[in-house]
Amino acid sequence: MSIIALYHVKGGVGKTAAAVNLSYLASLEGHPTLLIDLDPQGSASYYFRIRPSRGQRTARLIRGKKTIKSNLKGTDYDGLDALPAHMSYRNLDIALDSLKRSKTRLKELLVPLEEEYRYVFLDSPPNITLVSENIFNAADIILIPVIPTTLSVLAYEKLWTFFCDKNLDSSKMAAFYSMVEIHKKMHREIIRKTQVRGNRFLNSIVPYSVVVEKMGIYREPVPRYAPSTKAALAYTELWNEVKRLVP
Amino acid sequence: MKDSLFYTINFNDVRKLWRDIRAHHSCRSESRPAVTQVFFDTFDWRLWQKDLTLIREENDLKLSDVEPLQPSLRESWRRKAQPKFWWQFPDGPMKDALQSLLGVRALMSLAAIQKTRRTMSLLNEDGKTVLKIHHDYIHLKDVSERCKNIHILWLQPIRGYKNDLQKFQKFLRERDLTKSEEWVYSRILKAVGRRPGDYTSKFRLDLTPNLNSDKALRMILRYLIDVMKSNEEGIKADTDTEFLHDFRVSSRRIRSALGQIKGVLPKDKTDQFRRDFSILGKSTNRLRDLDVYLLKKEQYRELLPKHTVGGLDPFFQDVSDARRAELNKVKKFLKSSIYRELMSRWEEFIDTEMGGPGEEAKNAQKPVFEVAQRVIFRRYRQVIRGGKGIHDHSPDEQLHRLRIECKRLRYLLEFFACLFPKKDMLSLIGQLKKLQDNLGDFNDLCVQQEYLKEYLNQIKKNRVDALLTAAAIGGLITALSQKQRLVRSEFKQRFDVFSARGNHALFIKLFKPRLGGGAKG
Numbered sequence: 001m002s003i004i005a006l007y008h009v010k011g012g013v014g015k016t017a018a019a020v021n022l023s024y025l026a027s028l029e030g031h032p033t034l035l036i037d038l039d040p041q042g043s044a045s046y047y048f049r050i051r052p053s054r055g056q057r058t059a060r061l062i063r064g065k066k067t068i069k070s071n072l073k074g075t076d077y078d079g080l081d082a083l084p085a086h087m088s089y090r091n092l093d094i095a096l097d098s099l100k101r102s103k104t105r106l107k108e109l110l111v112p113l114e115e116e117y118r119y120v121f122l123d124s125p126p127n128i129t130l131v132s133e134n135i136f137n138a139a140d141i142i143l144i145p146v147i148p149t150t151l152s153v154l155a156y157e158k159l160w161t162f163f164c165d166k167n168l169d170s171s172k173m174a175a176f177y178s179m180v181e182i183h184k185k186m187h188r189e190i191i192r193k194t195q196v197r198g199n200r201f202l203n204s205i206v207p208y209s210v211v212v213e214k215m216g217i218y219r220e221p222v223p224r225y226a227p228s229t230k231a232a233l234a235y236t237e238l239w240n241e242v243k244r245l246v247p
Numbered sequence: 248m249k250d251s252l253f254y255t256i257n258f259n260d261v262r263k264l265w266r267d268i269r270a271h272h273s274c275r276s277e278s279r280p281a282v283t284q285v286f287f288d289t290f291d292w293r294l295w296q297k298d299l300t301l302i303r304e305e306n307d308l309k310l311s312d313v314e315p316l317q318p319s320l321r322e323s324w325r326r327k328a329q330p331k332f333w334w335q336f337p338d339g340p341m342k343d344a345l346q347s348l349l350g351v352r353a354l355m356s357l358a359a360i361q362k363t364r365r366t367m368s369l370l371n372e373d374g375k376t377v378l379k380i381h382h383d384y385i386h387l388k389d390v391s392e393r394c395k396n397i398h399i400l401w402l403q404p405i406r407g408y409k410n411d412l413q414k415f416q417k418f419l420r421e422r423d424l425t426k427s428e429e430w431v432y433s434r435i436l437k438a439v440g441r442r443p444g445d446y447t448s449k450f451r452l453d454l455t456p457n458l459n460s461d462k463a464l465r466m467i468l469r470y471l472i473d474v475m476k477s478n479e480e481g482i483k484a485d486t487d488t489e490f491l492h493d494f495r496v497s498s499r500r501i502r503s504a505l506g507q508i509k510g511v512l513p514k515d516k517t518d519q520f521r522r523d524f525s526i527l528g529k530s531t532n533r534l535r536d537l538d539v540y541l542l543k544k545e546q547y548r549e550l551l552p553k554h555t556v557g558g559l560d561p562f563f564q565d566v567s568d569a570r571r572a573e574l575n576k577v578k579k580f581l582k583s584s585i586y587r588e589l590m591s592r593w594e595e596f597i598d599t600e601m602g603g604p605g606e607e608a609k610n611a612q613k614p615v616f617e618v619a620q621r622v623i624f625r626r627y628r629q630v631i632r633g634g635k636g637i638h639d640h641s642p643d644e645q646l647h648r649l650r651i652e653c654k655r656l657r658y659l660l661e662f663f664a665c666l667f668p669k670k671d672m673l674s675l676i677g678q679l680k681k682l683q684d685n686l687g688d689f690n691d692l693c694v695q696q697e698y699l700k701e702y703l704n705q706i707k708k709n710r711v712d713a714l715l716t717a718a719a720i721g722g723l724i725t726a727l728s729q730k731q732r733l734v735r736s737e738f739k740q741r742f743d744v745f746s747a748r749g750n751h752a753l754f755i756k757l758f759k760p761r762l763g764g765g766a767k768g
Binding site: 048071076 | 318321368373376405
């Protein structure tokens with residue numbers, strides 16, 4: 001089982017879109033796949049049209065009183081399940097803080113899923129908290145969507161510093177450019193510069209696209225409703241690159 | 248098996264049901280273009296025995312549970328040829344699984360179907376699918392080339408939406424739809440005239456204790472001849488090496504039965520047939536030997552250090568060439584009038600009842616149970632006598648003789664296993680097998696070394712690779728001879744286990760003839 005986290009400290013960078021599309025592509029290849037929506041806003045859950053079951057509460061979940069399995073929901077696609085987000089996740093930090101081993105709880109939670117899933121995707125909330133540290137510890141790879149703007153790249157570099165300071169394994173981090181508008185000179189410049197520096201950026205570039213924005217309307221993964229668009233191909237390329245990076 | 252989610256339905260009901268579902272649920276339907284599926288298994292149903300099947304769908308191979316037909320492993324297969332042996336698969340979980348499932352047996356295609364699937368997804372208020380209902384329309388040609396259709400309704404539950412499944416099952420119950428009692432795969436196989444498990448290399452025959460020995464022996468021989476016949480095609484087509492192996496085992500069993508169960512069939516006839524079957528065995532000996540060398544290829548290579556392994560390549564090439572020539576000979580033999588005539592003469596003999604009482608052999612009318620006891624016990628005593636006479640320095644010849652005695656005993660135990668308590672027989676056969684494995688390995692290692700020595704003498708010295716080959720063969724002989732010594736040293740312990748008090752008591756209890764001894768319950 002490989003655990004792939006999608007993470008960024010900022011919202012609106014294409015994180016959830018990537019989590020949904022990549023997990024869909026993984027399942028399409030016949031691999032049992034799970035997406036865990038840890039963002040209390042629940043965008044991934046919205047895209048998959050799933051709601052949490054009654055009784056799916058943070059505290060119960062992380063204390064292991066209720067197994068994670070009983071809360072899983074099948075999506076519309078064979079081989080792809082999801083754990084829907086719950087509003088109580090906004091208090092996840094507080095709940096975690098009161099526990100022992102507060103930084104590795106998520107990792108422990110995922111152990112029983114080992115046999116069932118080949119890939120687990122984590123869609124993270126946009127902040128740096130105890131939850132994110134749990135995600136960093138649990139994941140085999142942390143994918144970071146970066147919009148090619150000065151501030152976004154800066155934020156990414158800050159995250160590097162954070163990893164180093166906290167003694168986290170920075171080799172897990174891999175960034176990719178997201179929401180790229182290639183006709184903009186600044187986007188092209190920034191991408192070129194980072195390419196020169198060879199800064200752990202993946203080769204795949206996900207373009208800014210109306211097709212991706214329409215996910216909210218169709219509530220389906222992009223390769224499902226617009227399979228031959230540039231955006232769908234970009235996600236496919238990204239997935240091909242990512243799956244080679246994980247065990 | 249969990250509660251079945253399959254429903255048998257006929258075509259008209261499907262249309263009505265579809266309308267009905269639409270009227271009562273929010274739903275979306277989709278259909279997929281027809282796909283061709285080919286189902287595979289080995290001749291002796293090794294996948295079926297484990298409730299599995301291998302399906303080729305276009306360029307994909309799927310190893311599936313037979314119920315429901317859902318793949319647990321997939322592998323892409325872009326070759327035009329159908330898959331055959333596990334070692335032809337690309338490295339991966341499928342190859343690993345097939346290695347242990349198939350062994351040396353080849354996959355054979357059993358049935359080809361065309362499947363069209365229509366799916367109705369039931370949606371909740373969010374437009375989320377909560378249950379998928381598939382209608383599989385399976386089209387195939389039956390045994391007599393007539394077209395046949397099977398309609399199946401299959402409910403695919405979605406995780407976390409159990410209530411919706413239950414509600415829909417109730418909906419179907421109200422419409423009197425019956426759950427399918429039979430697996431889809433079974434129905435497909437039945438339609439193409441295949442009966443799963445219709446062949447096994449194990450001896451399986453039911454006899455009753457009071458049956459006339461004459462009848463019983465004929466039944467045994469009939470069974471064995473059928474096994475031989477069913478393996479002929481596979482030998483001629485060179486599907487895999489087990490066809491010849493099973494064919495030979497059956498022919499040996501026949502010879503053994505005729506030689507051991509005496510006084511039941513007329514002696515003059517059985518002597519003639521024993522000679523005939525012996526010729527038949529000899530005419531396939533060499534092909535089997537060559538098969539064994541090729542099957543041992545990897546094992547042999549592992550016995551040698553890396554830098555001399557290459558020397559085995561010319562050897563295996565020669566074996567492979569010799570095998571091709573030998574296979575042609577065997578094929579020709581199976582088609583020859585000599586063979587055909589022997590078989591028909593033989594079948595006629597075992598199927599014809601004996602004439603008047605004067606013609607009958609002395610044990611013909613005795614109950615088979617009595618005869619079985621007597622022949623098994625006699626053979627057992629011979630095995631024990633033979634084994635006890637073997638010590639650390641006994642000549643090889645003595646072990647070979649014991650090996651043959653054991654084989655005879657084994658066949659008898661298997662022929663008559665059904666007449667005695669199953670648990671006891673399994674235990675005795677298991678114990679005997681352990682001893683036989685030791686003796687068999689010892690013999691194989693002797694034969695192999697002899698063959699290799701002979702090969703060594705024949706190597707043409709002017710061949711470029713002569714030296715390297717000779718070195719490799721020499722190394723192999725050394726390794727095999729060391730192995731043989733090890734096997735030999737284990738003999739005594741194995742024999743002691745076999746002849747231990749518990750086994751001995753069981754042999755006496757089951758087989759020692761008693762006056763007025765009765766049959767099993």
